[in-house]
Amino acid sequence: MLKSTSLLSCLVCIFLLQGMVLSAQKDVDQLMLKKIHREVLLHGEVYQWLRGLSEGIGGRLAGSPESMEAVHYVHRILDTLGLDAVRDQPCIIPNYWTRGSVEKVIVQTDDGDVDLSCTTLGGSPSTPKGGLQAVVIEVQGLDDIERLGRDVIEGKIVFYNRPMDAGKIETFHAYGKAVDQRVFGPEMASKYGAAGCIVRSMTNVLDDVPHTGVTIFRDKVKPIPAMAISTRAADKLSALLRKGMYNVYMETHAENHGPVSSFNVLGEIKGSQHPENIIVVGGHLDAWDNGTGAHDDGAGIVQGIEVLYTFKRLGYQPKNTIRFVAFMNEENGSGGARAYADSAKQSTDFHLAAIESDAGGFTPRGFTYAADSSVLGAYKEQLESGIEAALCPFDIYVKAGGSGADIGPLKGQGALLFGLRPDPQRYFNFHHTAIDRIDAVNERELKMGAAAMTSLVYLLDNYLQRPDAANK
Amino acid sequence: MLKSTSLLSCLVCIFLLQGMVLSAQKDVDQLMLKKIHREVLLHGEVYQWLRGLSEGIGGRLAGSPESMEAVHYVHRILDTLGLDAVRDQPCIIPNYWTRGSVEKVIVQTDDGDVDLSCTTLGGSPSTPKGGLQAVVIEVQGLDDIERLGRDVIEGKIVFYNRPMDAGKIETFHAYGKAVDQRVFGPEMASKYGAAGCIVRSMTNVLDDVPHTGVTIFRDKVKPIPAMAISTRAADKLSALLRKGMYNVYMETHAENHGPVSSFNVLGEIKGSQHPENIIVVGGHLDAWDNGTGAHDDGAGIVQGIEVLYTFKRLGYQPKNTIRFVAFMNEENGSGGARAYADSAKQSTDFHLAAIESDAGGFTPRGFTYAADSSVLGAYKEQLESGIEAALCPFDIYVKAGGSGADIGPLKGQGALLFGLRPDPQRYFNFHHTAIDRIDAVNERELKMGAAAMTSLVYLLDNYLQRPDAANK
Numbered sequence: 001m002l003k004s005t006s007l008l009s010c011l012v013c014i015f016l017l018q019g020m021v022l023s024a025q026k027d028v029d030q031l032m033l034k035k036i037h038r039e040v041l042l043h044g045e046v047y048q049w050l051r052g053l054s055e056g057i058g059g060r061l062a063g064s065p066e067s068m069e070a071v072h073y074v075h076r077i078l079d080t081l082g083l084d085a086v087r088d089q090p091c092i093i094p095n096y097w098t099r100g101s102v103e104k105v106i107v108q109t110d111d112g113d114v115d116l117s118c119t120t121l122g123g124s125p126s127t128p129k130g131g132l133q134a135v136v137i138e139v140q141g142l143d144d145i146e147r148l149g150r151d152v153i154e155g156k157i158v159f160y161n162r163p164m165d166a167g168k169i170e171t172f173h174a175y176g177k178a179v180d181q182r183v184f185g186p187e188m189a190s191k192y193g194a195a196g197c198i199v200r201s202m203t204n205v206l207d208d209v210p211h212t213g214v215t216i217f218r219d220k221v222k223p224i225p226a227m228a229i230s231t232r233a234a235d236k237l238s239a240l241l242r243k244g245m246y247n248v249y250m251e252t253h254a255e256n257h258g259p260v261s262s263f264n265v266l267g268e269i270k271g272s273q274h275p276e277n278i279i280v281v282g283g284h285l286d287a288w289d290n291g292t293g294a295h296d297d298g299a300g301i302v303q304g305i306e307v308l309y310t311f312k313r314l315g316y317q318p319k320n321t322i323r324f325v326a327f328m329n330e331e332n333g334s335g336g337a338r339a340y341a342d343s344a345k346q347s348t349d350f351h352l353a354a355i356e357s358d359a360g361g362f363t364p365r366g367f368t369y370a371a372d373s374s375v376l377g378a379y380k381e382q383l384e385s386g387i388e389a390a391l392c393p394f395d396i397y398v399k400a401g402g403s404g405a406d407i408g409p410l411k412g413q414g415a416l417l418f419g420l421r422p423d424p425q426r427y428f429n430f431h432h433t434a435i436d437r438i439d440a441v442n443e444r445e446l447k448m449g450a451a452a453m454t455s456l457v458y459l460l461d462n463y464l465q466r467p468d469a470a471n472k
Numbered sequence: 473m474l475k476s477t478s479l480l481s482c483l484v485c486i487f488l489l490q491g492m493v494l495s496a497q498k499d500v501d502q503l504m505l506k507k508i509h510r511e512v513l514l515h516g517e518v519y520q521w522l523r524g525l526s527e528g529i530g531g532r533l534a535g536s537p538e539s540m541e542a543v544h545y546v547h548r549i550l551d552t553l554g555l556d557a558v559r560d561q562p563c564i565i566p567n568y569w570t571r572g573s574v575e576k577v578i579v580q581t582d583d584g585d586v587d588l589s590c591t592t593l594g595g596s597p598s599t600p601k602g603g604l605q606a607v608v609i610e611v612q613g614l615d616d617i618e619r620l621g622r623d624v625i626e627g628k629i630v631f632y633n634r635p636m637d638a639g640k641i642e643t644f645h646a647y648g649k650a651v652d653q654r655v656f657g658p659e660m661a662s663k664y665g666a667a668g669c670i671v672r673s674m675t676n677v678l679d680d681v682p683h684t685g686v687t688i689f690r691d692k693v694k695p696i697p698a699m700a701i702s703t704r705a706a707d708k709l710s711a712l713l714r715k716g717m718y719n720v721y722m723e724t725h726a727e728n729h730g731p732v733s734s735f736n737v738l739g740e741i742k743g744s745q746h747p748e749n750i751i752v753v754g755g756h757l758d759a760w761d762n763g764t765g766a767h768d769d770g771a772g773i774v775q776g777i778e779v780l781y782t783f784k785r786l787g788y789q790p791k792n793t794i795r796f797v798a799f800m801n802e803e804n805g806s807g808g809a810r811a812y813a814d815s816a817k818q819s820t821d822f823h824l825a826a827i828e829s830d831a832g833g834f835t836p837r838g839f840t841y842a843a844d845s846s847v848l849g850a851y852k853e854q855l856e857s858g859i860e861a862a863l864c865p866f867d868i869y870v871k872a873g874g875s876g877a878d879i880g881p882l883k884g885q886g887a888l889l890f891g892l893r894p895d896p897q898r899y900f901n902f903h904h905t906a907i908d909r910i911d912a913v914n915e916r917e918l919k920m921g922a923a924a925m926t927s928l929v930y931l932l933d934n935y936l937q938r939p940d941a942a943n944k
Binding site for chain 2 (some may be wrong): 037167171
């Protein structure tokens with residue numbers, strides 16, 4: 001009896017002690033997360049770096065001279081941080097595209113020509129010498145083209161005008177429901193013999209700012225000139241078309257140059273306990289040429305660098321290897337993502353987690369995560385057993401959801417993938433436009449995103465185990 | 473045996489049925505909250521109303537002609553919404569203050585005069601004819617004045633230069649820790665014989681924008697001229713003072729005019745079941761005269777109106793009376809809040825809840841709540857039993873915390889008080905400045921705040937019971 005009482009007391013003691021240790025560790029973590037936030041808010045360099053990238057270099061489509069300037073710029077910054085390794089990783093850009101200097105969409109009316117605010121879509125070809133002139137026909141989606149058929153479409157300029165749904169809280173969902181018009185609309189129009197294509201800009205606001213973005217012509221579909229017009233211009237054109245038939249004149253000097261080589265840029269702090277376990281943070285280095293890519297995705301680049309720099313400043317030595325990756329070519333080809341994933345596959349390293357920031361430099365609301373179904377359960381359990389709770393006091397959620405285009409290919413390799421989710425309300429004011437500039441980014445919001453990423457990496461580094469290890 | 477089995481089955485059935493009803497009600501609520509968000513995002517009038525209030529009328533300190541224009545403007549809008557009652561409620565403004573047309577803070581150096589970007593503090597008097605010139609002395613807080621004593625302070629211009637802590641995530645906490653310099657610093661300086669006072673602007677960013685705000689001279693303390701200078705100007709002045717003694721020249725033509733009368737504006741939808749139970753939504757109608765009061769607090773005004781308008785548009789008939797209140801004079805006297813609370817005290821109505829929006833028109837992060845300690849427990853339980861959970865899918869938190877200056881006096885009357893908490897990172901870029909204008913407000917963010925308020929009011933209307941009823 002005495003013996004069993006002692007045993008019980010002992011067990012209770014161990015249990016209590018364990019509870020105290022756990023609770024003390026929780027306090028240490030909260031203190032560290034506060035320290036991270038304070039450090040980034042007071043001494044973070046993100047905003048200065050972003051100024052150099054966006055205002056200093058500007059638009060930087062993969063393959064352009066500016067994109068190479070950006071590679072050197074990021075490499076130089078990484079070189080100053082005292083990291084364990086910095087390198088450029090070669091990649092192939094499937095198609096280097098240039099916009100050219102002339103962009104015109106003009107409706108010809110009885111009262112004269114009406115200029116529409118426009119921008120050429122990436123991947124589309126130039127108009128014929130002397131421009132392109134044809135009757136314009138408005139449609140609401142790709143189905144309409146099939147429904148109307150070649151008889152109606154042939155020789156015309158197709159105008160896709162289905163708006164993004166401004167009633168959706170999640171602007172990215174609204175974007176997802178409308179962007180097929182831009183990505184595949186011109187291809188579909190071409191299949192049915194259209195001479196050109198105009199797309200309503202992908203934004204939930206009504207203004208005069210046109211939004212560019214990639215359009216894709218697969219297989220043997222003949223590329224046709226394709227441009228986006230601002231939402232106000234789209235409304236204007238639509239109002240005209242309700243009254244009658246109109247000719248539109250399009251002119252663009254865009255050019256597809258084919259494959260070129262470029263680079264991702266990598267920098268890392270080697271893990272002290274598990275250097276073979278990699279946690280990636282990053283975004284994409286390329287940006288559309290009509291703006292300066294401040295939100296998209298300069299923000300993700302500088303926030304990723306800040307994660308490493310904050311750890312260095314705080315003297316935090318990670319257990320796993322923390323690697324920043326500046327992916328090249330997210331916007332029009334994903335050459336960088338492919339090169340990185342291929343190289344990861346060939347390595348003996350294991351990608352434990354990856355965090356992508358590619359949704360703007362706004363106040364962070366949380367992270368969404370995804371993983372291969374074979375490991376998702378094991379990861380989910382670990383997230384729910386403390387990591388989510390640790391971020392809760394900072395009003396940062398952790399939810400199942402998407403991750404990002406550049407880290408997506410790592411899913412099959414067993415990594416837990418995260419996408420930073422900044423507040424999405426303002427993003428589509430700036431996305432792929434000439435006004436995506438440094439003055440559209442608030443320094444404190446940008447820093448809060450970097451601090452959220454650093455906090456998550458800290459927690460993953462301390463608590464996330466490889467699914468095989470976690471199952472043991 | 474048969475009997476008891478039947479009884480058990482019956483109980484199980486009732487239990488299951490109740491569960492189903494509850495779960496079905498949850499679905500109905502979620503649907504309604506989605507509907508509210510969609511309605512506000514697509515058809516909300518907040519942004520147009522705010523344009524009229526901020527750009528159309530502009531700054532509107534209580535007692536000014538502009539503040540009366542604002543009273544009429546809001547009354548007119550309310551008149552168009554098909555409400556059950558709209559009225560102006562008289563209140564006394566303790567002191568109508570005007571800024572005058574000249575504002576100068578100049579450091580006299582060997583290299584010539586250096587102009588500092590400045591704004592007069594509300595409630596402070598004008599400088600003597602010909603301006604005020606004196607040696608300036610920098611301090612970090614009110615304690616310093618006591619420590620230095622009359623010998624050092626007398627005849628000087630006191631310069632308070634303790635910055636807001638930019639390392640704090642919660643900018644309002646940083647503000648709270650610094651603002652004593654502006655509110656009570658000049659009074660303290662005057663007590664020790666200072667001739668004038670300069671305060672570093674209350675903001676966590678470094679720029680050239682001066683921030684005004686109220687300063688208070690209580691009892692028989694002699695009011696002295698008091699002005700704020702921009703943070704960059706404060707750094708400049710401080711840098712000079714590290715090198716030697718300097719004279720500063722101050723000039724302001726501010727004037728205190730004493731008490732005047734004004735109005736709150738009220739509009740309401742009568743409750744169908746408990747018209748005597750009031751749920752208040754609102755903000756303050758007055759705004760500092762150096763800007764146009766778009767965030768502070770035009771946003772709160774238009775969001776409060778939008779709550780009523782959304783219910784009308786959706787055909788939602790509330791069970792309790794939903795009352796919008798545009799409070800006058802929050803900035804420098806709280807005459808409106810006092811009048812409203814006094815009138816509430818004399819009424820037989822019961823204030824069930826009140827929601828104040830006075831922290832900017834940014835993306836809503838959640839609500840903080842407070843109540844008298846005698847009823848807080850009963851309310852907390854109700855919030856936790858479903859209301860918090862219903863807002864969770866919208867990433868809107870509900871936490872214990874502060875409420876607001878205008879609804880605060882209702883605390884003693886048993887009301888559950890809420891403050892809308894928009895994201896706080898950008899607020900102190902604009903607070904009390906000339907750049908607090910409509911272009912600093914994002915339409916979707918403003919609408920999201922209105923939708924969050926409408927959602928909370930809907931939930932309170934359906935689930936919040938008077939503490940006496942809840943305890944039964």
